[in-house]
Amino acid sequence: xxxxxxxxxxxxxxxxxxxxxxxxxxxxxxxxxxxxxxxxxxxxxxxxxxxxxxxxxxxxxxxxxxxxxxxxxxxxxxxxxxxxxxxxxxxxxxxxxxxxxxxxxxxxxxxxxxxxxxxxxxxxxxxxxxxxxxxxxxxxxxxxxxxxxxxxxxxxxxxxxxxxxxxxxxxxxxxx
Amino acid sequence: xxxxxxxxxxxxxxxxxxxxxxxxxxxxxxxxxxxxxxxxxxxxxxxxxxxxxxxxxxxxxxxxxxxxxxxxxxxxxxxxxxxxxxxxxxxxxxxxxxxxxxxxxxxxxxxxxxxxxxxxxxxxxxxxxxxxxxxxxxxxxxxxxxxxxxxxxxxxxxxxxxxxxxxxxxxxxxxxxxxxxxxxxxxxxxxxxxxxxxxxxxxxxxxxxxxxxxxxxxxxxxxxxxxxxxxxxxxxxxxxxxxxxxxxxxxxxxxxxxxxxxxxxxxxxxxxxxxxxxxxxxxxxxxxxxxxxxxxxxxxxxxxxxxxxxxxxxxxxxxxxxxxxxxxxxxxxxxxxxxxxxxxxxxxxxxxxxxxxxxxxxxxxxxxxxxxxxxxxxxxxxxxxxxxxxxxxxxxxxxxxxxxxxxxxxxxxxxxxxxxxxxxxxxxxxxxxxxxxxxxxxxxxxxxxxxxxx
Numbered sequence: 001x002x003x004x005x006x007x008x009x010x011x012x013x014x015x016x017x018x019x020x021x022x023x024x025x026x027x028x029x030x031x032x033x034x035x036x037x038x039x040x041x042x043x044x045x046x047x048x049x050x051x052x053x054x055x056x057x058x059x060x061x062x063x064x065x066x067x068x069x070x071x072x073x074x075x076x077x078x079x080x081x082x083x084x085x086x087x088x089x090x091x092x093x094x095x096x097x098x099x100x101x102x103x104x105x106x107x108x109x110x111x112x113x114x115x116x117x118x119x120x121x122x123x124x125x126x127x128x129x130x131x132x133x134x135x136x137x138x139x140x141x142x143x144x145x146x147x148x149x150x151x152x153x154x155x156x157x158x159x160x161x162x163x164x165x166x167x168x169x170x171x172x173x174x175x176x
Numbered sequence: 177x178x179x180x181x182x183x184x185x186x187x188x189x190x191x192x193x194x195x196x197x198x199x200x201x202x203x204x205x206x207x208x209x210x211x212x213x214x215x216x217x218x219x220x221x222x223x224x225x226x227x228x229x230x231x232x233x234x235x236x237x238x239x240x241x242x243x244x245x246x247x248x249x250x251x252x253x254x255x256x257x258x259x260x261x262x263x264x265x266x267x268x269x270x271x272x273x274x275x276x277x278x279x280x281x282x283x284x285x286x287x288x289x290x291x292x293x294x295x296x297x298x299x300x301x302x303x304x305x306x307x308x309x310x311x312x313x314x315x316x317x318x319x320x321x322x323x324x325x326x327x328x329x330x331x332x333x334x335x336x337x338x339x340x341x342x343x344x345x346x347x348x349x350x351x352x353x354x355x356x357x358x359x360x361x362x363x364x365x366x367x368x369x370x371x372x373x374x375x376x377x378x379x380x381x382x383x384x385x386x387x388x389x390x391x392x393x394x395x396x397x398x399x400x401x402x403x404x405x406x407x408x409x410x411x412x413x414x415x416x417x418x419x420x421x422x423x424x425x426x427x428x429x430x431x432x433x434x435x436x437x438x439x440x441x442x443x444x445x446x447x448x449x450x451x452x453x454x455x456x457x458x459x460x461x462x463x464x465x466x467x468x469x470x471x472x473x474x475x476x477x478x479x480x481x482x483x484x485x486x487x488x489x490x491x492x493x494x495x496x497x498x499x500x501x502x503x504x505x506x507x508x509x510x511x512x513x514x515x516x517x518x519x520x521x522x523x524x525x526x527x528x529x530x531x532x533x534x535x536x537x538x539x540x541x542x543x544x545x546x547x548x549x550x551x552x553x554x555x556x557x558x559x560x561x562x563x564x565x566x567x568x569x570x571x572x573x574x575x576x577x578x579x580x581x582x583x584x585x586x587x588x589x590x591x592x593x594x595x596x597x598x599x600x601x602x603x604x605x606x607x608x609x610x611x612x613x614x615x616x617x618x619x620x621x622x623x624x625x626x627x628x629x630x
Contacts, residue, residue, distance in 0.1 A: 055367070085402055086262045086290075086475065104261070104262075106290040107290070108314065108363075109314075109362045110289065110290050110314075110364065111288065111290035111362075111365070112364070113366050113367070115367065131400075154613075
């Protein structure tokens with residue numbers, strides 16, 4: 001019983017947050033259902049910032065608590081693409097599916113698609129890139145060069161953790 | 177290129193597809209077989225000169241060919257202006273000239289790759305290499321084409337720092353020592369694939385290039401989009417058929433192909449049959465012809481006209497150069513080709529000019545950046561002097577021009593009234609989500625009870 005209570009109290013803060021839409025990204029678990037590794041492993045602090053990489057050379061860093069993910073292109077990608085001259089940004093409030101194109105980066109006469117690694121709604125775009133697209137070259141994975149913020153759909157946090165590459169995996173992927 | 181042309185010498189594997197097959201047999205068309213094709217190297221030629229078809233077929237090859245294959249695709253487009261993906265039509269193209277009856281035959285197209293505006297006609301050869309993203313290189317295939325040109329005696333051809341092919345000027349001591357551009361490159365990169373496509377001026381109409389690609393509005397437009405880099409151009413003057421064969425030979429050699437050891441997939445794409453066989457290409461063409469793609473894709477820009485200066489004379493309005501009164505202000509901020517912020521006033525009196533600006537903003541807000549529509553709305557502004565409205569409206573109507581392309585495009589119904597691929601994909605996704613939600617619901621009720629209890 002004691003352990004049930006302990007688990008329930010863990011669940012509680014999440015459930016009480018269900019008034020804000022974002023918690024839908026981190027669905028509340030059934031007590032009877034097996035707990036995912038995330039809840040048991042010590043890494044599941046209340047708001048973890050986790051960064052993952054895609055085979056399309058995007059990065060997404062997301063807060064496990066709010067379910068807001070920030071998406072950009074990797075340092076490796078910007079180096080390959082060369083000087084960025086224009087970024088096509090999606091509209092705020094539009095919804096995207098995983099693997100949909102959410103815009104394009106133009107550099108040295110090439111247009112490359114930016115694919116969304118997740119399903120969700122676009123909540124913010126980096127307007128600074130309209131004025132200075134080169135920020136993507138200067139600070140691709142930092143504060144300046146991010147591209148969009150997405151409120152991730154249900155179950156996406158878990159899916160990403162399983163499907164996308166972590167930093168080490170991505171690094172060896174680019175060296176293949 | 178005619179479909180009946182003899183096959184080149186290098187053919188080792190050939191599939192000929194007749195368009196006149198009995199309907200009950202329905203053999204697969206080449207484009208339908210592409211996905212399963214076992215070959216590493218493919219050589220495609222298009223028999224169509226429709227730029228919308230050729231560019232959409234190229235996009236299909238990019239997205240649906242086997243991931244490790246490399247494809248050489250050559251085609252020629254009928255006269256057309258081809259803009260880069262993120263460019264401004266009004267600062268790149270001489271719209272009044274393009275809309276004059278004399279140039280009725282020239283199409284206006286926005287492509288999916290980056291880069292600047294080019295002009296295509298029957299004297300131009302487009303070549304394109306679709307390859308895995310891992311082997312993407314901006315110069316590699318330009319050098320392959322240069323090699324083909326060298327073998328046809330065009331020895332001055334070389335690749336410059338902008339990844340374009342130029343003819344190096346030979347008169348070293350002379351005053352006129354300008355390299356002439358003969359080929360412009362652009363690229364598209366997706367997931368695992370990429371292409372390098374380029375023009376090649378053989379005997380194009382160079383006068384058209386310089387007149388159609390010079391916009392009277394250019395100096396008044398400031399844009400966040402991509403601007404073209406103007407270069408001196410020249411024709412190479414070699415025979416197209418011969419050059420295509422040479423490029424194909426060099427393409428195979430550059431990919432380490434050896435005769436007799438490996439088969440090459442060779443296909444001639446015929447428009448009607450290909451569009452029928454591949455809905456993706458038909459939908460791509462429809463999208464490319466829509467006003468939404470052609471105009472609304474234009475990045476944000478601002479048009480500002482100066483006061484007290486005669487505006488340029490336009491083709492179609494000889495001798496007509498209106499002058500905006502002193503103290504006038506005219507700036508139009510446009511997003512997705514819709515007017516978003518309008519400042520238009522003529523009065524030196526600050527409070528009245530404020531009234532004028534307010535009224536013009538309200539009247540013109542959300543008007544498409546479309547000449548006749550702007551003119552019409554302009555006439556409704558009561559606080560502006562009649563003659564300014566009349567002259568400015570007339571000038572803008574021609575300078576900005578009407579919109580071409582398809583106004584209303586239904587991307588959800590195909591030619592037969594059925595669902596398009598896009599519609600079906602959305603449905604599949606909705607179904608998936610519903611199932612996921614249902615599965616979620618089965619789990620959830622228990623949780624909420626537990627939480628409420630505790």
